[in-house]
Amino acid sequence: MDSPIDRKILFWCILDFGKGRKVFDIYRDLGGDKGIVFLGRGTVSSDMLNLLGILDTRKEIFLGLIDEDMEDALYDELIRRLDLSKPHRGIAFSMPVKYVGSRTDGSQTISPPEKKEGVNDLEYEAIFVVVNKGSKDEVLEAAKAAGSTGGTIIHGRGVLSREKQTLFNIQIEPEKDIILIVSRADKTDDIVNAIKHKLDIDKPGAGIIFVMDITRAEGLWRG
Amino acid sequence: MNILLERLREVSLSVLPITIIVVVLSLTVVPIESTLLIRFLIGALVVVMGLGIFLFGASLGVAPIGNLMGHALAGTNSPWIVGILGTLLGFLITIAEPDLQILAGQVRQASGGVVSNTLILVVVSAGVGIMVAIGLLRILYSKPLNIVFTLAYSFIFLLGLKTSEEFLAISVDASGATTGAMTTPFILALGYGVSQLKGGDTFEEDSFGLVGQASAGPIFAIMIMSALMGLRNIEGAADAFVPNVGVIGPYVRLLPQMMRDSVFTLAPLTILFLLFDWRVFKTNKRTRDSILKGLLYTFIGLTLFLTGVNGGFMEVGRYMGERIAISHTWLLPIIGFVLGMVVVLAEPAVYVLTEQIEEVTAGRIRRKVILIALSIGIALAVCMSMLRIMIPQLKLWHFLLPGFALGVLLSHLVPPIFVGIAFDAGGVASGPMTATFVLAFAQGAASSIPTASVMVDGFGVIAMVAMMPLVTIQTLGALVKLGERRALRRQVKEEGK
Numbered sequence: 001m002d003s004p005i006d007r008k009i010l011f012w013c014i015l016d017f018g019k020g021r022k023v024f025d026i027y028r029d030l031g032g033d034k035g036i037v038f039l040g041r042g043t044v045s046s047d048m049l050n051l052l053g054i055l056d057t058r059k060e061i062f063l064g065l066i067d068e069d070m071e072d073a074l075y076d077e078l079i080r081r082l083d084l085s086k087p088h089r090g091i092a093f094s095m096p097v098k099y100v101g102s103r104t105d106g107s108q109t110i111s112p113p114e115k116k117e118g119v120n121d122l123e124y125e126a127i128f129v130v131v132n133k134g135s136k137d138e139v140l141e142a143a144k145a146a147g148s149t150g151g152t153i154i155h156g157r158g159v160l161s162r163e164k165q166t167l168f169n170i171q172i173e174p175e176k177d178i179i180l181i182v183s184r185a186d187k188t189d190d191i192v193n194a195i196k197h198k199l200d201i202d203k204p205g206a207g208i209i210f211v212m213d214i215t216r217a218e219g220l221w222r223g
Numbered sequence: 224m225n226i227l228l229e230r231l232r233e234v235s236l237s238v239l240p241i242t243i244i245v246v247v248l249s250l251t252v253v254p255i256e257s258t259l260l261i262r263f264l265i266g267a268l269v270v271v272m273g274l275g276i277f278l279f280g281a282s283l284g285v286a287p288i289g290n291l292m293g294h295a296l297a298g299t300n301s302p303w304i305v306g307i308l309g310t311l312l313g314f315l316i317t318i319a320e321p322d323l324q325i326l327a328g329q330v331r332q333a334s335g336g337v338v339s340n341t342l343i344l345v346v347v348s349a350g351v352g353i354m355v356a357i358g359l360l361r362i363l364y365s366k367p368l369n370i371v372f373t374l375a376y377s378f379i380f381l382l383g384l385k386t387s388e389e390f391l392a393i394s395v396d397a398s399g400a401t402t403g404a405m406t407t408p409f410i411l412a413l414g415y416g417v418s419q420l421k422g423g424d425t426f427e428e429d430s431f432g433l434v435g436q437a438s439a440g441p442i443f444a445i446m447i448m449s450a451l452m453g454l455r456n457i458e459g460a461a462d463a464f465v466p467n468v469g470v471i472g473p474y475v476r477l478l479p480q481m482m483r484d485s486v487f488t489l490a491p492l493t494i495l496f497l498l499f500d501w502r503v504f505k506t507n508k509r510t511r512d513s514i515l516k517g518l519l520y521t522f523i524g525l526t527l528f529l530t531g532v533n534g535g536f537m538e539v540g541r542y543m544g545e546r547i548a549i550s551h552t553w554l555l556p557i558i559g560f561v562l563g564m565v566v567v568l569a570e571p572a573v574y575v576l577t578e579q580i581e582e583v584t585a586g587r588i589r590r591k592v593i594l595i596a597l598s599i600g601i602a603l604a605v606c607m608s609m610l611r612i613m614i615p616q617l618k619l620w621h622f623l624l625p626g627f628a629l630g631v632l633l634s635h636l637v638p639p640i641f642v643g644i645a646f647d648a649g650g651v652a653s654g655p656m657t658a659t660f661v662l663a664f665a666q667g668a669a670s671s672i673p674t675a676s677v678m679v680d681g682f683g684v685i686a687m688v689a690m691m692p693l694v695t696i697q698t699l700g701a702l703v704k705l706g707e708r709r710a711l712r713r714q715v716k717e718e719g720k
Contacts (some may be wrong), residue, residue, distance in 0.1 A: 016225075016229075017581075017586075020586065037585070038585050039582060039585050039586065044226070049226065049227075050280075052516065053283050053512065053513040053516030053517055053520075054226065054279070056224055056510065057511055058582070060586065088225060137507055137509060137510070140488065158422075160478050166300070167297060167298075167300060167363065167420065167421055168297075168302070168363045168364060169299065170365070170421070170423070172308065172420070172421055172422055172423065173422055175419065175420065175422070180544075
C-alpha cells in the first residue's frame with residue numbers, strides 16, 4: 001500500500017423519496033462501490049403547504065465515499081440526469097474525509113482536500129444536532145429564526161444514552177432525532193447559537209451539536 | 224406544490240386501471256347503458272379526489288395519533304395498562320366502522336332477528352379489542368408472530384368445527400369488514416409506535432402484524448356467539464336490490480348519508496386524541512394543528528370516497544355480474560380475475576400499508592412488489608369465488624380451510640417480516656372499495672345463476688379476499704428468501720476463487 005493515496009470525499013445527496021436509487025445508479029456507473037441509502041424527512045418551506053398542515057415529506061439520503069477525481073464527473077451527471085441545478089430537485093454536497101479503512105484498501109490517513117469554491121460561490125457548512133425525540137421542532141424553529149431555510153431529520157436511537165431506559169424489563173435505547181442543516185458559512189454561528197440557547201445545550205443530556213465543513217454544494221439555491 | 228401534484232398522479236394511476244377495465248368491458252362483453260356508464264365515470268373522478276384527500280389526511284392525522292398512542296401506551300411500562308387501554312382503543316375504533324354497521328344489519332337478517340345489531344357490534348368490537356391488546360403485548364414481550372397466528376387460527380379451527388357453514392362465512396367476513404379504511408391506518412400506526420419505542424433487532428418485523436391479529440378477533444367472537452346462542456342456519460333473504468336512476472341524483476342522495484358515516488367513524492378517534500393530548504401527549508401547537516387538519520381531510524376524503532364508490536362503482540359491479548352470468552357464464556372467473564387484480568389498487572388502506580412497508584424497511588421492500596403479490600391474491604380470490612357461485616358442489620370451506628392452513632404453515636417458513644405484512648394485507652385488502660365492488664359483482668352473478676343464492680353466496684366473498692394475501696405475500700417472502708440465499712451462495716463462491 002505504498003501507492004499515492006487518492007484524496008477521498010464523503011458525498012451526500014438528499015432527494016425526494018424514490019430517487020435514491022437513481023443516485024446510486026449514477027454513482028455505480030462512475031465506478032463507485034461504497035454507498036448507502038437511508039430515509040429521512042425534509043422540512044417543507046412552502047407557506048401554502050404548511051398552511052394545509054404539511055410540515056415535512058419523505059426524503060432519501062444517499063451517502064457515498066468517492067475519490068476526489070470522480071467528484072466533477074459525479075456532480076455533472078447529477079445535474080444532467082436529475083436536474084439538480086434547478087430549485088427543489090434535491091441537494092448534494094461534499095465533505096472532506098480524514099481517514100479511510102476497509103479490507104481491500106488497508107487503512108489510510110488522508111490529507112483533507114483543498115476547500116473548493118461552491119458552484120454559486122458561497123461557502124457552506126453542515127450543522128448536525130442530535131436531540132431526544134420530540135425536541136426536533138424546537139431545533140428547527142430556532143434555526144429558522146436565525147436564518148436557516150430548512151433541514152433534514154434522520155431518525156436514530158441511543159446516542160446520548162447516559163440514562164438507562166427499560167421497557168417491560170428489556171433495556172432499550174431511547175429514540176433520537178438527528179437534524180442536519182446545511183447553512184451558509186456566514187450564518188452558521190447565528191444558527192448554532194440560536195439552537196444552543198433554545199435547547200440549553202450545555203446542560204447534560206440536552207443534546208449535542210457539531211459543525212462540519214462542506215467543500216462543494218449543489219442545489220442550495222435559497223441558501 | 225410538487226408534493227400535491229405527485230400525490231394526485233399516484234392516486235389517479237391507482238384508480239385508472241379499474242376504470243379502463245370497466246370501460247373496455249362495456250364496449251365488448253357487457254354493454255352498459257350510457258347513464259350508468261357516465262355515472263360510473265363521475266364516480267371514478269370522485270373516488271380519485273376522495274382517495275387523494277383521504278391519504279393526505281391519514282398521513283397527517285390518523286397515523287400520527289396511532290403512533291403517539293403506541294408510544295404513550297408502551298411507555299407506561301405496565302402490562303395492565305397496555306392490556307386494558309389496548310382493548311379499549313380497539314373496541315372504540317371498531318364499533319364506529321360503517322362497514323361493520325352494514326354487516327350487523329345483514330347478520331340480524333340472516334339470524335331471523337334473533338341477534339340484534341347492537342349485540343353484533345359489541346361482540347365483534349370486543350374481539351378486535353382483545354386481539355389488539357394481545358398483539359401489543361406480543362410486541363413488548365418479543366413473542367414470535369407466527370406462534371401467535373398458529374395459536375389463534377388453531378383456536379378458530381376448533382371453534383369452526385362447532386359452527387355451521389353459514390356462520391363460518393359470516394364470521395370470516397366480519398373480520399374483513401372491521402379493518403376498514405380508517406381503522407387500518409390507526410392500528411398500523413399503533414403497532415409501529417410501540418415497535419419504534421422498543422427498537423432492537425426485531426424492529427422491522429415488530430412493526431407489522433397488528434392489523435392481522437386484530438382481524439382474527441371478530442372470527443372467534445362471532446363463532447363463540449353463534450355456538451352459545453345455537454345459531455345454525457341462515458334464514459330470510461337479501462334485501463331486494465333497488466337500482467338508482469339518473470346520473471347526479473344518486474350522489475346527491477348518498478352524500479349526506481356518507482357524511483354521517485364518516486363523522487361516526489372519526490368521532491371516537493378525534494375525542495380520544497383531544498383527551499390524550501390534553502393529559503398525556505401535550506403536543507406543541509404546530510403538531511396539534513397539523514393533526515387536527517389531517518382529521519378534517521380524512522373526513523372530507525372519506526366522505527367523497529364512499530360517495531363515489533357507493534354511487535358509481537357498486538351498481539356497475541352488480542350490473543356486470545348479472546349480465547356476464549346470463550350471457551357468458553364461463554367468462555365469469557376470468558373477468559373476476561381481472562377485476563380483482565385492478566380493484567385492490569384503488570383501496571385506500573393498501574396505500575397506507577405499502578408506504579409504511581417502504582418506511583420501515585428503508586425502501587428495501589418496494590411498494591410495487593407488494594402490490595403485485597396483493598393483486599394476484601385478490602384476483603385469485605374473486606376468480607375462485609365465481610367458481611364457487613357457478614358450481615354448487617364447491618363449498619366455502621373447501622377454499623378457506625386449505626387457504627388458512629397454508630397461510631399458517633408458510634408463516635413458519637418465510638422471513639418474519641413477510642408474515643406480518645401478509646396477515647396485515649389480508650385485513651387491508653378487504654376495505655371499502657374491494658368489499659363494495661367485488662361483493663356487488665358476486666351478488667349480481669349469484670342473482671342470475673339459478674343454483675346460487677344471493678344471501679348465502681354473498682357471504683364469504685370478503686373472506687376469500689382477506690385470506691388470499693396470506694398465501695400470495697408469504698409466497699413472495701419465500702421467493703425473496705430463496706433469492707437471497709442463492710445470491711449469498713454465489714458471493715461465497717466468488718470470494719473463494
